[in-house]
Amino acid sequence: MFTPDFFAANLFEGIRLILAGWWIYTPLVLVYLAAENWKYYLIIAKLKSTQWVLLEIRIPRGIMKSPEAMERVFTGFHGPYVPPEKFKEFYLEANVRLWYNLEIVGQGGDIRFYIYAPKKWRNVVEAQIYAQYPDVTISEADDYTKSVPDDFLSEDYEMWGTEMQFAKEDAYPITTYYDFKTLTEAKLEEVKVDPLSAFAETLATLKHGEQIWFQILARPCGLPGKGPKDNWKDEAEQIVNKLAGREKPAKKKWWESLAEIVSAFIEEIPEHAAELAKPMSSSGERGLGRLYAAGAKKDDAKKDPSKLLHITPGEKDVIAAIERKASKLGYEAVVRMIYVARRDVFDPSGIGSLFGMIKQFNTQHLNAFKPNGGTLTRTKDYLWGFYSSQKYQNKIKRGLLYSYKHRTLFWDIKKILPFPDTMRIANAVSRFFYRLFPSQVESMRSKPIVLNTEEMATLFHFPGETVSSPAMPRQQAKFGEPPINLPAG
DSSP: OOOHHHHHHHHHHHHHHHHHHHHHHHHHHHHHHHHHHHHHHHHHHHHHHHEEEEEEEESSOOOOOOTTHHHHHHOOOEEEEEEEEOOOHTTSSOOOOEEEEEEEEEEEEEEEEEEEEGGGGGHHHHHHHHHOTTTTTTEEEEOOOGGGGGGGGGGTTEEEEEEEEEETTTTOOOOOOGHHOOOOHOOOOOOOOOOTHHHHHHHHHHOOEEEEEEEEEEEOSSSSSSSTTTTTHHHHHHHHHHHOOOOOOOOTTTTHHHHHHHHHHHHHHHHHHHHHHHHTTTTTTOOOGGGGTTTTTOOOOOTTTTTHHOOOOOHHHHHHHHHHHHHHHHEEEEEEEEEEETTTTTOTTTHHHHHHHHHHTTOSSSOOOOEEEEOOOOOEEEEEEEEEEHHHHHHHHHHHHHHHHHHHOEEEEEEOSSSSTHHHHHHHHHHHHHHHHHHHHHOOOOOOOOEHHHHHHHHHHOTTTTTOOHHHHEEESSSOOTTTTTOOO
């Protein structure tokens, strides 16, 4: 009855029925693709219509505040966002979650601080910064990235750059200003240690024609379940429960139990066919009892409710650090660094300085920054390393520079044909499908991470007098309001 020919005949019959019903599912697939592409074009149109402004912040002498003041600023930046829920909000109105760009720039030994934000948010940015730093000056600035041509390879420029990602899950924090005890507890400026000191000294050593760009794209995390990084606090809670030995069983979706039964039935069809061919035993059974227990999942792992009492002090510190990070507001962020210079002054040792700038925030037991290989400007090896593609490196360089200049994520096109990215036929086919189905063919090289307000303030804040680099421009005078009793006319 259940012979190999029987299963083969039914398999081919099933495939034939699926192919014969193309007129049923093909229109549904096309309608879905059309709806997704329409939503994609609405989002692109919304982003193109958004007006942005580049603000430069000039800091005065005598800043005595710790990065906690900047943490308050980022808390104020974390405005409300209502994600789309209705059909109209998805496919008729483009509800896009915008972002901030925080930038520290070194040009020929000069250091500048910038914030690039939607023009409609300018009042929010200025109000929050002035509330904590009333003596700074905020003004609209020209785009410094225009000093480097878009096609820099033909203009005698060289660059290196990458985006950073976390070595562990987003729930694990990096070293923050809170861990620099002298910065938060010391009363004298000369004994404080500021994490931006390494930034300032590295940027101060740049020669004329050299530039280092440090950028953070930061988008406030929304309500749980609405975005790719909006559930980061739930993931942090799961990690804490696992480390503490109180791991909760994951909730099964409605279809998982049914899938387990169907999977078990398919796996045991040959065995059941053999059992049916046998005569019944004296008890009237044919050995089919295992199928009825297919949906039951065995769990022999023994839980130790007292595990929390036996963890090491280091493990307790990890749990406390994760809980501390999850207690604050989070931003979905992309951190990128670029070193660009004219070829006659390009110094490869500057690449090591960039890693030195960022490694001071790494820890062995918590989290650490590491380069995102998909955005690292390096040659790509083929044929076990016997062939290196310079074209691939130039493609990444152009894409990373374009993403920085336009303050967006690093987007690319998926590879359709199984050929190297640099082959013309592969690029032509990928771009052809991209024009038809952009939302399905587009891929993202950037790997966003989650930084809470404390981590954001550690990476971007206005340093005090403890950072005494001569390249740090500071206002020599403070602006103030005229006296009330000043005679007029």
